[in-house]
Amino acid sequence: MPLSLGDLATRFGCELIGDPDVVIHDVAPLDAADEHSLTFLANSAFRPKLAKTKAAAVVLRADDAAECPAAALIAEDPYVCYARMAAVIRPAPRHEPGRDPTAVVAGDADVAASAYLAAHAVVGERSVVGEDVYVGPGCVVGPDCVLGRGTRLIAKVTLVRNVQIGERCTLHPGAVIGADGFGNAMTPEGWVKVPQLGGVRIGDDVEIGANSTVDCGTLDDTVIEDGVRIDNLCMIAHNVVIGAHTAMASMTGISGSTIIGKRCIFSGQSGTVGHITICDDVIVGAQGAVTKDVTEPGMYASVIPVEPAKIWSKRLARLRRLGNLHKRIARLEKGDD
């Protein structure tokens, strides 16, 4: 949606240095923006690109404004301000109400007139599809699910059964919500499946990435609170609770019954064991393994960065001779007596 710089400044509470009547049609990176585009400078590392930008306007901090060759929109947090402006200038595509003739809907499902069901979508028994909901092509909404107002299943999302999703959520393709948790009891004859009877409750404004999985609870529900952001290929096991506004980068795995606080951040390929509690405001580094309760906010890590393989191989050998080192030092200390 085209907007004048004056409108943008007013709407988002920025100071504008420049012509308020210039109209913005698009957003673009600093080095590709043209005279109809808005761009931003959030990271000083990109300052050299600022001088050369051909953008109509740049969202930036006050102390970068002097060097801006275009109109400047001053913001305390230019990245957040840009994100909000971009969502207005280039809004997510709207759907028409209705349903594709190939959608299959159970007779007792309750689909709002303003919702859209795309090609080959399926809605199961007793499920409720709220106002302005978008159920993309090939999505399966199983029985006893609820989709709150404005929620969007992009494509091929599966809600197995008994999944409640709040308002304004986005689930990306291939996400599977509400599949059976991995509950098995060992016997001499092999594994006995523990029936997985709970559901999944997801709050408002949650985003779940492509091909991520959130299992149903065993008896209670698995819970994802408001504002949580889950990237692609993540795994949330049965009975996990994820606190509001926590974010998980790709390939994070949370084992069963673990309780995670609010505003935590899990970096890529990190994971936790099951049945632990992690407090609010914990940041876990890439590939980090959380193996017990975390009770103090802060950053946690255990990653070993790669090194040339020959060097790593020596280091590993030395690590394995540490016991020998301990003994030799003890001997030396004794000798010193």
Next chain:
Amino acid sequence: MPLSLGDLATRFGCELIGDPDVVIHDVAPLDAADEHSLTFLANSAFRPKLAKTKAAAVVLRADDAAECPAAALIAEDPYVCYARMAAVIRPAPRHEPGRDPTAVVAGDADVAASAYLAAHAVVGERSVVGEDVYVGPGCVVGPDCVLGRGTRLIAKVTLVRNVQIGERCTLHPGAVIGADGFGNAMTPEGWVKVPQLGGVRIGDDVEIGANSTVDCGTLDDTVIEDGVRIDNLCMIAHNVVIGAHTAMASMTGISGSTIIGKRCIFSGQSGTVGHITICDDVIVGAQGAVTKDVTEPGMYASVIPVEPAKIWSKRLARLRRLGNLHKRIARLEKGDD
């Protein structure tokens, strides 16, 4: 299915302390069970909850029975006993025989009259769908596949081609079985694909989690034996053999041609290199990397638990100075001569 305590005790061989005529309608956790519900106590850590439970009956060990405020069903392994009872009290949903009008079935496919094909299911050429099989919404059964009696594809499962699945298996949404293995031969001009011509053979009573992948063999088949349990987002590469009753938690990756024994357990985010053999009864810890043959049963690990990032950063620096430490000790030892 409602069952009396007397029926449960008889059917599952438990001693009952309490009124045999009380009828159980549901199962529930210790702290949420009501007077119509069965619950269980398997882990003594939850004993404090036992005294307060409002359940009709509790499955527990003999030595916990004295403290049970409700009827008690005595079992040696209460978790297994509860799992079996729960499967009867709350059975998996049954399907009607038939097929949704949107299912697409090849003319020469052989679909049993008692099977059900859900909305938008696809069954390919020459495939056999056995008695009581459930092919859920959006599943694709490619050509030359066989589904044994009672097997269930929950939704959006893909069997690419030449996949044989035994009886009573459950495949969760998004699982992909029989895709091409990752076979590539390097040439100066780039990779040449090695045709992947084998299939996948899966035994009876196997469960495969959401969005997991099992590739076809290159020439032979990839094999998953009876009773194997695979969690979500796992990867089983071409020509792998997984022994009976082995279990793999989420995000486990098994590389090509590796042979895994019976009753092994792989914890989350663990993995193996290719072309190795792992004997029976091996347990691999979370994030463990198995890089060579394992010939002795037992527990194996290499995880480094997270620590506060500052502490970890120092530890990593010290690890990198280990060579220096070795030299200094050698020097000290020499000086002691």
Next chain:
Amino acid sequence: MPLSLGDLATRFGCELIGDPDVVIHDVAPLDAADEHSLTFLANSAFRPKLAKTKAAAVVLRADDAAECPAAALIAEDPYVCYARMAAVIRPAPRHEPGRDPTAVVAGDADVAASAYLAAHAVVGERSVVGEDVYVGPGCVVGPDCVLGRGTRLIAKVTLVRNVQIGERCTLHPGAVIGADGFGNAMTPEGWVKVPQLGGVRIGDDVEIGANSTVDCGTLDDTVIEDGVRIDNLCMIAHNVVIGAHTAMASMTGISGSTIIGKRCIFSGQSGTVGHITICDDVIVGAQGAVTKDVTEPGMYASVIPVEPAKIWSKRLARLRRLGNLHKRIARLEKGDD
């Protein structure tokens, strides 16, 4: 397609030792091949199997030919030569042109007459499906996509929107291309989504594995160059560039805006942080974490192989007392003065 040994030798430039009129109908492993089958010996470790093979012919190196009990096709790189022959003897299945009546195609999509759209395939607005393209069952091609000549989406592939794919590519089931990148800006009220407006550009001869995800760029495109091979369950984040002929084994994760050179190899469960650059010809070992720029070709690693859990537990304890060791050595050194 049956081919005589003479034809094979001529077509692939091999020396043939044996009867040129023998006809090959199939390919098989050394120990399962019969008198109509071609096999190969690429790895000397399998030489003991050579003497016993019942194959019609074996592709092998000149210095293995003397021990070959069957006809021999001499090749410098027998694995590559075999791969090329196998692709002719057992070609990938061809599709007929046309479309299944259940396919849903937007009015303004441009689908070549030689393309095939399988059951429940969806092609969105303004998308172009080129000559000889195969869109398998349940695939969703969103709006504004382009599929180059001969490209095959096996089944249930999702191209979200604005995805360009070159010629002769293969995308395996469950792959999701062009979903939103994980762009979020933190505010005191929670995460604000950064609109993801770029696309994905994929070159020629690229293969992408089952359930892998390639996110769209934030403003620019995510780029995968010619000949790249990506295994199952990999994650390519927004704005990543992957150089030609790079290969990634299963569960590799590349974080946002990272630039990867040509002919790199990432082993299973490896990953990189975001915003780094990795030069050409880098090999990253299993579970390796690349945390900064790599400017020298070569092998990099940081994996810790599993050990018996008791041994590992001691090693970990020693690793944690390294600081103490450092202190004790310093004290000893002082005492020696």
